[in-house]
Amino acid sequence: MQIKYFSWMRERLGKSEETLTLPGSVKTIAAVLDHLATLDATYAEVFENRTMVKTALNQTHAAHEQLVSDHDELAIFPPVTGG
Amino acid sequence: MISISVQADDFDLGAEVRALKQNHQDVGAIVSFTGTVRDLKGDLETLELEHYPGMTEAELKRIGEEAASRWPIKAGKVIHRYGALGPGDNIVLVITMSAHRAAAFKAAEFLMDYLKTQAPFWKKEITREGTAWVGASEKDDTAADRWHR
Numbered sequence: 658m659q660i661k662y663f664s665w666m667r668e669r670l671g672k673s674e675e676t677l678t679l680p681g682s683v684k685t686i687a688a689v690l691d692h693l694a695t696l697d698a699t700y701a702e703v704f705e706n707r708t709m710v711k712t713a714l715n716q717t718h719a720a721h722e723q724l725v726s727d728h729d730e731l732a733i734f735p736p737v738t739g740g
Numbered sequence: 741m742i743s744i745s746v747q748a749d750d751f752d753l754g755a756e757v758r759a760l761k762q763n764h765q766d767v768g769a770i771v772s773f774t775g776t777v778r779d780l781k782g783d784l785e786t787l788e789l790e791h792y793p794g795m796t797e798a799e800l801k802r803i804g805e806e807a808a809s810r811w812p813i814k815a816g817k818v819i820h821r822y823g824a825l826g827p828g829d830n831i832v833l834v835i836t837m838s839a840h841r842a843a844a845f846k847a848a849e850f851l852m853d854y855l856k857t858q859a860p861f862w863k864k865e866i867t868r869e870g871t872a873w874v875g876a877s878e879k880d881d882t883a884a885d886r887w888h889r
Contacts, residue, residue, distance in 0.1 A: 663790060664862035665873045716795035718858065732792060732860075736876030739789070739820060739861025740775055740832050740852060 658689075658727050663734035666703050666710075679727055686712050687721040689731060704733075711736055742804030742816035742836075742851075746796045748823040751833050760815045760835060767814050769841040771848045773834040779827035783867045789822045789831070792860035796820070803854045807836070810850070811843040818851060820859065850887050856880040 661674045683692050690710065694701040704710050712719050713732040725731060745751075753772060761767065777787045800818050807813060819833040834851045838844040856877075863874040 661792070663792060663860070664864075713792070713795060713860070716792070716798050718799075732795065734792070734860065735862065735873070737857065737860050738863045738874045738876050739791070739859040740856040740880075 658725065659730045660689075661730065661732040663732065666734060669703050670699055679725065684724055685721065686714065686719060686723050686725055686731065689725060690721070690733075709735055742808055742813065742818060744797060744800040744804055745817070745819045746791065746793075746800065747819065747821060750821070750830055751819045753833060753835075756817055756819070756833065756835060760817060760837060764814050764837060766839060767837040768839050769844040770835065770837050771841070771844040772836075773832075773848050773852055774830060775832040775852075777825050777827050777829045777831060781867075783869065784827050784865060785868065786866040787825045787827075787829075787831075788864040788866065789825065790862045790864065791820075791822045795860050796822075799859050800855065803851060803858060806854070807847045807851050811836075811838065811847040813838050813843060813847050816847065816851075818855070820855070820861065822861065853880070853883040853887060857884040 658677050658679055659674065660677055662670055662672060667673050680692065683689055690704045694704055711734050712721060714723055714725065715730050753774060757770060804818060814837050816836040821831055825831060834848050836844045836847040857880050865872050865874060
């Protein structure tokens with residue numbers, strides 16, 4: 658799966674995107690966040706407050722309970738501040 | 741049909757209205773909103789607007805379709821800029837046109853309230869003192885909530 662990061666999350670993680678092969682047990686967006694948090698402490702820090710972690714799947718806003726698959730594009734970002 | 745543009749370039753309200761008016765004799769009301777870069781403390785150097793290419797256009801299009809389905813809008817446009825902007829610069833333009841004013845006012849307000857909570861843009865302020873990402877406002881969530889059906 659392709660994962661994109663924006664705003665201060667992108668800065669803190671030091672990358673704007675990456676490709677991840679999902680372990681079979683990872684079925685939801687929440688599970689992806691949990692999985693990333695186990696890979697590195699920085700992910701754990703950035704994703705600590707889940708209410709402030711907004712996500713989009715294939716360029717549509719998506720709740721953390723949504724199911725994911727390997728060919729999806731997941732975007733992870735703080736609450737938007739446009740307009 | 742509300743057209744959308746996500747662009748780095750500045751826009752001109754008069755030119756946009758003139759272009760939209762061209763094919764619409766049936767329009768009796770034109771409402772516009774312009775959002776600009778605010779510099780409350782007088783120390784802002786740059787406002788950087790980051791966005792999610794692909795999703796910004798898709799989201800604004802979706803919001804435009806929602807507005808057009810709720811109110812009798814004959815034509816409209818939403819322009820949102822990205823990139824490095826200075827104090828006073830234009831950020832966002834919303835224009836709505838309808839036969840009568842109620843629909844044009846409501847649709848314009850709806851478009852702005854939804855855009856503020858849904859469109860994937862993030863603002864970063866660069867001032868003399870340093871750099872900080874702007875935090876989302878609860879007021880915007882409350883404003884968007886009142887439009888839920």
